[in-house]
Amino acid sequence: MTTYVTPIDNMRFLLNDVFDYSSHYASFEQLREVTSDLIDVIVLECGKFCEKELSPLYQSADQEGCHFNDGQVTTPRGFKLAYDKYIQAGWNSLSYPEEFGGQGLPQSLGFIRSGMLSASNWSFNMYLGLTIGAVNTIIAHGTDSQKQQFLPKMSEGRWTGTMCLTEAHCGTDLAQIQTKAIANDDGSYTITGSKMFISAGDHDLTENIIHIVLARLPASPKGTRGLSLYIVPKINITAAGDMLASNHVSCGSIEDKMGIKGSSTAVINFDGAKGYLLGEINKGLECMFTFMNTIRIGTALQGVGATEAAYRLSLNYAKERLSMRALTGKKYPEKVADPLIVHPDVRRMLLTQKVFSEGGLAMVYYACKLSDKIDYHVDEVIRRQSDQKLGLLTPILKAFLTETSVESTNLGMQIFGGHGYIKETGIEQIVRDVRISTIYEGATAIQALDLLGRKILLNKGQELRRFCTEILIFCRKNSIISTSPHSRKMNKLVWPLAKEVLRWQKYTLKIMLKSNKNKDLIGSASVEYLMYSGYLFMGYMWAMMAKTAHDNIDKGLRDPSFNQGKIDTADFYFERIFPRVESLSTTMMKDPYGMMNMSEKAF
C-alpha cells in the first residue's frame, strides 16, 4: 500500500539549513512576512492534507480511472470532494497574486507545495498543475481586462486551465499545427481544430475549463512563426467573467494509458469556438514558453516525488521482509532470516533512490530561489541573470530528474521482487505513472537540445561558465586548501567535483567547435550531455548538503544520525553514482558520422 508520509525532516533540512529560505525571502521587500515559521506551517499543513486527503485516493484512482460518457469526463471517486477541500483550505491560491484573489506568496512556495501534491497523488495534481501554467501565462501575456476576466476565478479554483498544443499528427513539431483562428469583428477569434493528449482537458471538478490554445491565422506564415496563442474557455464568459453558454468546445475521447489513470488525457475539439488572443499575433510559441517553463519544473517535481514515494515504500519493505542471511554472518539471529536491508545490493538500490530523491529535491529548491529573484529582485540585472540561469537549469531539472525517477522507481520495484510486480503493493503503479514524465512537456531529447543548442551554444556557453564558476568557488572554499573546519572530509567530494566541472567546460567548448562542422553532433551528444550535466549539478547539491550536515553537527542541530546519514549518502553519491560521468563523457564526445551515415535499410 502506498501511503504518503511528508519527508518533513528532509524538507526542513533543505529549506532552513541548506538554502536558508527565510533569509532569502527576507531579502525581498514584498516577502518579509514569509518567516521560517510560516514556511514550516505551510509545509506541515500541506503535508497533512496530502497524507489525509490525497494519498488514500492514489491507488483507487488508478484502479478506477477516468470515465467518458456522453462527451463528459468523470474523475475517479473522491477527486471532486478532495478538490473542493483543497480549494476551501486555500491551497490553490497560495502563490497567485493578491490583486487577483491570491495569497501573494512566492512561486517557490507554490513549487514546494506542488512537490508534495504530486508525491502523494500524481494524477490529482495534474488538474492543479496545468492551471498554474495557464495562470502564469495569462499573468505574463494577458491584457489587464483578460487578467480580471480569468484570473480571480482560476485563483479561486472555480476554473482550471489546460495547455493545448499537440495535434494527432504533431507533438514536438509544432510547426505542423493546423488548428485555425479566424478574426471576428468584435476582436475575438473563431478557433477550429482538434487537439490531442490534453491533460486535464475535460473533467467534472469545476464549472469551467480555460484552454490555452496554439492556432494559426490564415495570413500567418508557415511554421512556428505563424502560431498565435488564444484563451478559449470551455464555457464562454462575459467581460466581467460571468458564464454564458457552451463555446463549441467538446471532448472527443480520453486515452487509455499506461498510467496516471486518474488524470484525463483528452481529445479536445474546437468547432468554431470563441477565443481571445493572448499576447501578440504570431508570437504564440514565445508566449507558450512561459507555460512550458512552469510546467517543466512541475514535471521535475513529479519525478522527484515519485522517487521519494518509491524510496519510502521499498525502504519499509527492506526493513520488514526477511530473506537470507547477511554475507558477513547473521545480523538478527533471533529471526528466521535477516531483513533485506542487510544485503549490500539492496542498500545500493535504496541509496541510489535516496540520492536521487533528496538530491533531486535539492536541485529544485535551489532553482526555485531563482524564480523568486526573477519575480521580486529590485536589480534588473539580477532579474535577467536569474532568468538566464533558470533557463539553463530548467531542461536539466526536467529531463535529468525524470530519467533518474524512472531508474529509481524501478529499483524500488526490484527490491520488492515478485511482490513488486503485482498491483496490490502499489510500487508498480508508481513505475507506470512515472513513465510519462520523460515524455510529456518536452521529451528528454527535446530538453537536451534546448539545453545544449539553445541555452549553451547559442550564448557561447556564457551562462554555463557562470554556473561552473559558482561551483568552483564552492569547491575551493571547502577543499583541503581552504580553512574550512571540514575541509579534510569535504575534499573527497569537492575534488572530483571541481575536476569534472573543469572538464564540463572543456567538453562544451569542444562540442561548440566541432558542431560548427557537423551539426549532428549537437543531437548525438545532447542527451548524454544533459545527463552528464545533471550528475554534476546533483554533485554540487550533495557536496552542499554534506557541508551543511557537517555544520549542523558542529552546531548541535538536528538528530546526529540524520546529519551523519546525509554525509554518508553524499559519500555514496560520489563513490557510486557520480562516476557515471566517466562513461557519459566518453560516449557523448564520439563523432556521429557512423550512425548518421547508416542507410535506413541497414537498420
Added chain:
Amino acid sequence: MTTYVTPIDNMRFLLNDVFDYSSHYASFEQLREVTSDLIDVIVLECGKFCEKELSPLYQSADQEGCHFNDGQVTTPRGFKLAYDKYIQAGWNSLSYPEEFGGQGLPQSLGFIRSGMLSASNWSFNMYLGLTIGAVNTIIAHGTDSQKQQFLPKMSEGRWTGTMCLTEAHCGTDLAQIQTKAIANDDGSYTITGSKMFISAGDHDLTENIIHIVLARLPASPKGTRGLSLYIVPKINITAAGDMLASNHVSCGSIEDKMGIKGSSTAVINFDGAKGYLLGEINKGLECMFTFMNTIRIGTALQGVGATEAAYRLSLNYAKERLSMRALTGKKYPEKVADPLIVHPDVRRMLLTQKVFSEGGLAMVYYACKLSDKIDYHVDEVIRRQSDQKLGLLTPILKAFLTETSVESTNLGMQIFGGHGYIKETGIEQIVRDVRISTIYEGATAIQALDLLGRKILLNKGQELRRFCTEILIFCRKNSIISTSPHSRKMNKLVWPLAKEVLRWQKYTLKIMLKSNKNKDLIGSASVEYLMYSGYLFMGYMWAMMAKTAHDNIDKGLRDPSFNQGKIDTADFYFERIFPRVESLSTTMMKDPYGMMNMSEKAF
C-alpha cells in the same frame, strides 16, 4: 499495433554465417540429420506460426487477462485454440527425446523456437516454457518409471508443467519453505502447503498440470539442505499414466499484475496431495537447478524477444512519423517534415535497441551450442567443461539480457513520444511485460551473486580465465598484428575489447583478494560486475559479427547493405555502448564500508 515479423535475415546470419550451426550439429553422431536446410525450414515455419497464430493474440490477451472463477483459471480468448494448433503442428515435441515421443532435435533448436514464441507472445509462451523446465528436470532426475509415466504426455502437449518454489513469506530465500511432505506406505508422499507466484499454475489449456514442488520432510534438516523435490500432478494418475481423480491440488487465486496478463500467476494449494519423490531426499534444491538453468536461458530469450519487438515497432514508427527537420538541413523536402529517423538521438535510441536485440540473440545462440555439447559430445571432459562454461554464462544471459531489455523497450517507447504511453500503440505493453524478467527466475541481484560468488570466486576464476583466453585469441587473430584481411577495420573493435578483457581478470582477482577481508564486497560489486561482464560478452559477439560481415562481403554473401549494417552497428556498440564499462568498473570496485556501516535509521 504490435505485429511479429520473423527476423529471418538476422537469424540466418547468426545460425549459418556466425555460428555455423549445421557444422556444429554435424559434429555429433546423433545430429547428422540436422542440416542447414532443416534449420531453415524450422525457423521459417515456426516464424509463420508465430506471425499468424500468436502475434494477433498478444494485445488482446493483455486487454482481457486471465479469468478466475470457481477455482478454475480460463486463459484469454484464442489461447486454447492456438495451443491446440501449436501441439498439432508438432512444435511442442521438437526437442524432447524420441524415446518419450519427442522428435529428438537438439535443445538449441528448442531454444531458437522459444525465442520466437516469446518475441511474438510472451504470455502464451509461459505455458510452454515452464513445461520444458519440468520435462528437463524429470529427464535429469526422474526414475525410468517416472519418465514413462509423465514425459510422453508432456511431450505430446496433453499435460503442462510448473515450478513450485515460492511461498508467501519467501521467494529467493528457499530455506524458509514450509510446505511439508509426509512419506506414505506405498512410496508416495503427502504434500501440504501453499505456493505463490506459480506461472502457468492453473489454466484451461490441458487436462492435467504436473507441478514440480519443493517441500520438506519432517525429519529433514532446516534450511535448503532439508528440501526435497516432488512431482505433484493436479489430477492424480496411475503408473501407466492414466488419469485418476483430483489430487487435492487447487488454485486459490491469480494475481493482478503489471503485465504478462495472459499468463496466469497462481496461488496453488496442496491440501494433502499425492506427490512422488524426484531425485534424492534432501537434494531437492540441486535437482531444481536443472529446472532453473533451463528457465533462465528462456528468460534471457524473453528479454531479447521483447527488445526485438520494441526495436521493430519503434523503427517502423521512426520511419513513418514526420517531425522536425534534420539538423543538417531538410532530408525529405517534399514532405511537411522529415521522419524521426533523421534525428541523431532517435538513431542513438534505435541503434541501442538494435545492438541489444541482435547482440543478445548472438549471446544466447553462442551459449546454446554449449547445451548441445553437454547433451551429445562423446568426450566427457568437453561435456564437463561445456557445462561449467554454460554455468558461467547463464547468469549473465539471464540478468544482462533482461536488464538491457528493460532499457531497450523503454527507449522504444521514448521514440513514440506521447503515442507510446497510450495502450493502442502496443509498446507500453511490451514495457510492462518485460519488467517481470529482471525479477522472476532469480532477480538480477541473485544472478549476480551466482555469477561472482559461485561461478567465479568458488573456482578461483578458472572458468572465467578460460573464457577470457578464448576472447583474447579471437582478438589477436583479428587485430592489426594479425594477417586477417580485415585487421585494420577490426582493430578498433578488438583492441578495446582485449584491453578490457585483461582488466576483467585483474578486477576479478582484486575482488577475490579483497573479499577475503570483507565479504560484503561480493554483494556490493556483484550487480555492476555482472553488467560489466555482460558488456564484455556482448562486445565479443559484436566483434565476431563484424568479422563475419566482413567475410560475407568478401564472399559476396547476403545483401551488401545488410552486411554493412552489421559492421556499422558493431562500430556503434564499441563507440557508444561498450564505454559503459568505464563507469561500471569504477563503481563496482568501491569499498562497501560506508554504505554497510550506515545505520538503518539514517536511511
